[in-house]
Amino acid sequence: MLLSAAPAWAQAPADGVSSQKEIIVTARRRNEAIQDVPLTVAAIGSEALETRGVHTEADLQIAIPGLVVRTSNNSNQLNYVMRGESVDAYSGSPPGVQPYINEVPFPTISATAFYDLASVQAVKGPQGTLFGRNSTGGAVLFQTQEPVNYFTGYASIQYGNRDKLIAEGALNLPLVDDKVLVRLAGTATSGGAYVRNLYDGKLLGDSQNRSGRFSLLLRPVESLTNVTTVQISKSTGTNAPNTMYHTIPCGDDYGFNSCTYSPDNQPFFDSLLAGGLFPGYPSGYVYPGGFEDLPEFLRSQGKYVVNANAPFFHRAHSEMVVNKTNFEVSPYITIKNVFGFSFSKNAINYDTDYSPYPIVQQYSPSLELTGEDLPVETSSTRTWSDELQIQGATPDDRLNWLAGVFYIDSTEDYFSPLWLGALDFSVAYNAKTGNRSFAVFGQATYKLTDQLSLTLGGRYTWEKITLRQLEQSIFGAGNPQQVKQDDPSWTVSLDYHVSPDLMLYATTRGSWRRGGFNPFNPPTATPTTAATGSGGNYFLPEKVRDAEIGIKYSGDGAGIPVRANVALYQSWVTNIQKTAYTVIGGTVSSATINVPKAKIKGIEADLGIQPASWLSLGGTMTYTDAKFTEATSSLFGQPVVYGPFGDVPKFSGSVYADTSLDLPGEAGSLNYHVEVYNQSSFYFSNLGGTLQPGTKLPAYTLVNMRLDWDEIMGSGVKASLFVKNLTGKVYYTGGSAGAQNFSVESATFGAPRTYGVALRVDF
Template identity: 25%
Template sequence: MKKNCARGLLPALAILALAPPATAQGAMGREPRSATAFELEEIVVTARKRVERLQDVPDSITALSASALEERGVEGIGDVLDFVPGLSMAQGQNPGTVTISARGISQVRNGEAPVAIVIDGVQLSSPNQITQELYDLERVEVLKGPQGALYGRNAIAGAINIVTREPGNDPEFTARAELANGGDRKLRLAGSGALVEDKVLVRASLGWRNFDGLIRNRTLDRKADFQEEWTGRARVIVKPTDDVSIDLRGSFSNLEAGAAYYVALPDGMPNNTSIPVLADVLGDGFRRLRDVSAKLDYEVGGGTITAVTAYSSTHEFFHEDLDWLPQSILEASQDLRVEAVSQELRFTSDATGPLRYVVGAYWLDTDREVRTEVFANVGGSMLSVADTPEANRNRALAGFGQLNYDIAEGTELTLAMRYDTDRRRQTDPRTGITRQKSFDAWQPKASISYRLDADMMAYATWAKGFRSGGFNAPSGVFAPVFRAEDANSYELGLKSEMLDRRVVLNLSAYSTKYDNQQTFLLDATTGAQGIVNIARATARGLEAELTARLARGLDANASVSLIDSGIDDFDGTGLYKGNQVPYVNGWSYALGLSYTTDLPGGSSLTSRVDYTANGDLSFHVDNDDKRSPVHLVDLRLSWETGPLTLTGYVKNLFDERYSVEFFAREFIGTAQDIRWPNEPRRLGLEAVWRF
C-alpha cells in the first residue's frame, strides 16, 4: 500500500485497535439482553425477508435506525453511503444521474446500479429514481456482496433496503423546517393515525424545498445549482382480519433543478478547482416521479404469503451547454421516459423450527424511451445536427428460493438460488428496425455461519451476481449490444458484541472475479452515448465497522474499507491490464463521535462530529487522470426540549473542493476535459416539532 494511503488510514485503524477482545460465554446461542443504560441500541433488519437481529444475520450489513438517520442528518442514499465502507455515490449532469460504486463494481451512465434499491418491499425500476429525497424513515439496511438470490439481477454488488415509518393507532404529527446558506428553504410535514383502530391506519408526508444555489456561473452571473422540489408520500394499512394485512402506498416527486454545470479544463488536470463554471447556457431540467404499490400479507399455516404489485413512472428532461465555454458552439437536450409494472409473489416460512425458507417469483415489464438531440451554432442560429431516439422494452422473469437450516447448535447453513431471464427489445423510431436479445443467469449463494460463543459469529459465503446487458442507442458509433456482467464472490466475516454489548465490531474480507464490466463512453460530436465491456476484472477487499458506547451518552463509530481492484483483461490485447477499475476508492474510512448530555428543565443537548476520507480514484480505465484524496468534516449540534428540537449544522466544514466527476476528452470526444464540482460548505438551522 502506498505511504499516503497508510497515513490516511492511521486514525481509523487506531480507533479500531481500541476494541477489546470478546469475553468468553459459557453457552452457545443468544443470551437475553440486559437492560443497562450503557448498551448500544439493538437493531433488527428484514434483509432476508424476515425480522432478525442485525448481529444474527451472516451477511455484511450496515444498518442505520431512525434515530441514527436523524442524528446524522441523512436526506438521501448518498448520505447513507458516506457511512458505509466500500460503497460510494457520485451525482452529476442532472438530478437523476448517479454513479454508485460498491466493492469495486461501479455503475455506468445510462446503465443500472450495481445494487438493488428497495423501498418498502418495492425495487426501484430506474436508476433515475435513486436520488429522491429520503425522510420519515424507520431504517436503512445496506447489504454488501452479491445479493441476487433474494434481490434480483441488479444486486450484483449488494442491496439497499429502505423502510419508511409505519402508521400506528396513536395520532402523531411532525413539522420540520430548515434554513441554510444559498437561500435553501425546506419544509416537511408528516402525520399518522388510525381511521379505524387496529383496522385502518394512515400515514402521510409532504415535503418542499427551494434552493437558490451556491455554484455561480461566471459568464451568466447566475447560480447553476438551483433546485425546487415537491415530494409526497401516503401509506394506508388495512387489517380486515388478524391473518390479513394490506399495505397501500403512493408517492410523487416534482423536481426543477440546474443541470450539466460542468467546468471545461486544460488537459490532465482533474484536481484543478480554480476554474469557475463558464458555460453560456444555463443548464436546467426537471424530473417527475410517480409510484404506487399494494402489498398483501396473508398468514397461513406454517408461514406468510406475500404479494407485491407496483407501478412507477419516471419522466426526466434536461437541456445543457455541450461545449461548456462562454462561446455559443454546441448545446444538447435529452428526454427520458420510463414506465414499469412489477409483481412479486413469495412464501416465507415461520421461524419457529430449525428450517426456515423463502420461495417466490418475480415479474417486471419496463418501457423506456430516450431521445438525445445535439444542436450547433450555424450562422448565429442553433440548429439540430444529431437526433438519436430509442425505444426499449424489457421483460424480466425470475424464480428464487432461500433456505436456512440449523445443522447443529450455533451452526446455520444457507442455500439460495435465483434464475433470471431478461428479454430486451429496442426499436429505432427513425427506421423501425428492431433488435431483440435475452440475457439469462443462475445466481446461487451458499453460506455457513458458526457461533463461537453467544456474542461472536463467524461466517463464510460464496455467491454469484448478475447484471443484465442491453442495447446502445442506434448511433452507428458504438456496438449495438453490450454484454451482461457476472460476479463470482467469496467472503469471510466475523460479527461480535463485547463488554456487555457496549461494543460491536464486524469484520469481513472478500474476493470477487468480475466478467464483462460495463463502462461508459460519450461521443460529443454526434451526441452518441455508449456502454462497452471490460472483459475481466478482480476486486479484493477488507472491511471493518466498529460502534462503541464509551460512556453514558458518548458513542463512537468507525469504519474502514481497503479495495485492491484491477483490470485483468480489457479487450484481449493487454491494453490497460493491471490498471485500477474506474470510480473505485482504494481506501476509505469514516469516524464519528456523538455526545448527549441532559440539561436542567428536562432538555438535552447532542453534539456530533463526522470525519470521512476517501483515497484517490481513477476516472478512466487508462488511470491517467486521478482524483486526490478527499477529507470531509461535518458538525451537528441539537437541543431538544419537550416536542421541540433545534439543530445547527455544518457540512464540509473546511470547504473542501474536488471533482465529483471528471471526463477526459479522449473518452468523450470533446475539445477539452470537463469536471463536475462538488457542493461547497453548507451551514444550516433546522427546527422539528413533534406532537
C-alpha cells in the first residue's frame, strides 16, 4: 500500500531491531544495554510510546508482552498482573506488580494519563533486592523526561470518535547553561464515553483529565546533580461500568436474586412498580424479564450496554514530588538519594449489584451525607519514602556493586457506604491502614572471566502494619490492630557471553509481599488466631521463589539484523493472598485468604528482524501455566477450594510491522505501524470452579494501525491517522465475582473501535 511512489526507503524507526543493542534500561538500578541484563525486561521508548498510542495503563497491555492490566468493578479500578501475580480488589493486600515513577513506588488507585515519558520498562519476576518495595511478580518503571541543556519542546493534539480529545505538550528551558535546567509538561483530555445505560439513557465512560509537571535540574558542580519533579493531576468524569455477564439461576445455590426479582414473583414486582416497598422506584427502565435473563437481554440490545441504577461518577486527584540527587565521589563511587512523596484520592460510584433493582447500592441514608458525596466510595493514600544508596565499580570494571537503605511510610483511608435495599439497612466500611517499612540491601556483579559474570544480591525488610476502624464503620470505631513482619529477599544469577551478540543466563530469586489486615472484614482478636485462614481480617505474607533460564541474541543472521530473546521460568508460591466474598451480619464482606501453594511456569519470547532498511518485523509470545497445587483453604471454618487460577490468560502475544518511506525532496517521510494482539481466555475469579461460576472471559484479537507523515515539507510538524481495535471486537478486561452475594458475575468492557487524527509540532 506504500509502494505507489518510486522512492528510496529510509531507515526503520527508532526502537527497531537494528538499535536494540543500544536500548538502555535500569532494571538493575544502573544503565545497561537491555541485551546484557540477565533477566526478562521489556522496554518501550518515547517514540514507540507515541507510535503505539500509549496514553493510559490499559494501552500498556498490548505494548508490553506478558503484562495484563486487570479491571475489577469498573474501568477505574485496575491493577497490573505479571507471571500470574496480581492483587484482588478489596483485599488490603499490596500489589504483586509494583509501579514506580522516577524510581519511587507509586500507588495505583485510579486510571491515570501518561505523557512526556522517556520510557516504560517492565522487569519480570520476583523483586526485592534492588527496588523500593518487595513484589512477587515484577515492577513497572515509568521514567519521565528530564530537563536537557538546550531549548526544545513539542505540542500535540489528537481528536477521535466519541468526541475524544487528547492534548499535551512540553517546554524545555536551560536557564543557566548546564547548571539550571527546567522542563514544563502537561496534558488535558476529554470525552470518550461509549457505554450506554438503558436505565437512564446516559453514555458513560468519559473522562476529563488535567495534569501538569514541573522538573528542575540543578548542577552546581560537575559531580553533583539534583533533579526535582513535581506533578499534580486531576480527573473527573464517569466510570465505564461493568455489565451483567452471568447470573445464577433461580433454584441454584446463590440464585436468590434471580428468584426474588422474577416475573414469577409478581407481587414483589407490583410493589416495586406501585411504589410500595420502595417508594418512587423505579425512576428508569426495568427489564420485565427479570434478573436472571438480564445478561442475554443486554447482549441483544447491541454493544456496550448496561442497565443499572447508579450515577457512575468518578473523581481523582493526585500529587507527586520526587527528588533525586547524584554525587560522584570519584570516577568509581557514586552516592545517590531518591526521595518521594505522593498523595492520591479517588472517589467512584458504581452499582454494586450491576442491575436496575435496588438490591445493594453505594448509598447509606443513615450516614446523613448530602450532595455529590451521597453515593460515593472513596479511598486516599499518602506515602513518604527515601532511599539512600552507594554505587561503585573497580577501575578494571570487573566488579560493580550497590548497597543502600530504604524507608517508606504510607497510610490509606477507605470509605464505602452500602444500602441493602431489600432489608432497608445501611452500613459503611470506614478504616485507616498504615504501613512502615525499612530495608537494607546490596547487590554485586563480578566478572569471573571476560565472558562469565556472577551476581549476588540480598535484602532484609522489616514491616509494621496497622489498621484502625473509623467513625461509622460497621465494625465499630477503634479496634486498633498491629502486626510486625520481616523476611529476606535474594537473587543469584550467572550470565555467559558466548559472543558479543549472544548471552545465556540463569537466575533464581526469592521475595515476598507483606501480609496485613483487610479493612472490609471483621477485626480478628490477634494475628495468631487468624493465621489458619479462618476468615478473619488478618492474612499472612505471601512468599515466592523462582528459577529462570534465558537466551538473548542481537546480531546479524544471514546479513539481516535479528533480535531474539527467550526465557523459561518456574515460580513456587506459598500463602497466596486471594479473596473470597461472604455475608457477615447481613452485609457483604471481602475476606483475604492465604491459599497454601501454587506453581506458575511459563515461556516468554520476542523476535525482531529487519529484512530491509525500511522494514522491521517482529512479534512476542507469552505462555503462562498457573495452578494451585494445594488449593483448599477455609472461610469461617468452612473449606473453600480455589481454582482455576485467576487473572492469567494462558497465551498472549502480538505481531507487528513498521515501514518507512522517504518522500521526494523535503516532503518528509511516511511511517506505517500495524500490530495484531491476541489473548486467550481467562478467569477473573480464583473460585471459578466452585463458588464463582460464569467468570471465564473469552479470548480476543485486536488490530491497531497508525500512519505518520513526519517532517512535513522539512518542518517539525507530524500528522497522523490511527485506529485501535480496527474490527470493533467486543472484549472484556476483567470483572467482579459476586455470585454468593448478588447472584451475578459482572465483566468490564474493553475499549471499542477508536480512530482519529493527530497533529504534533516539535521545536
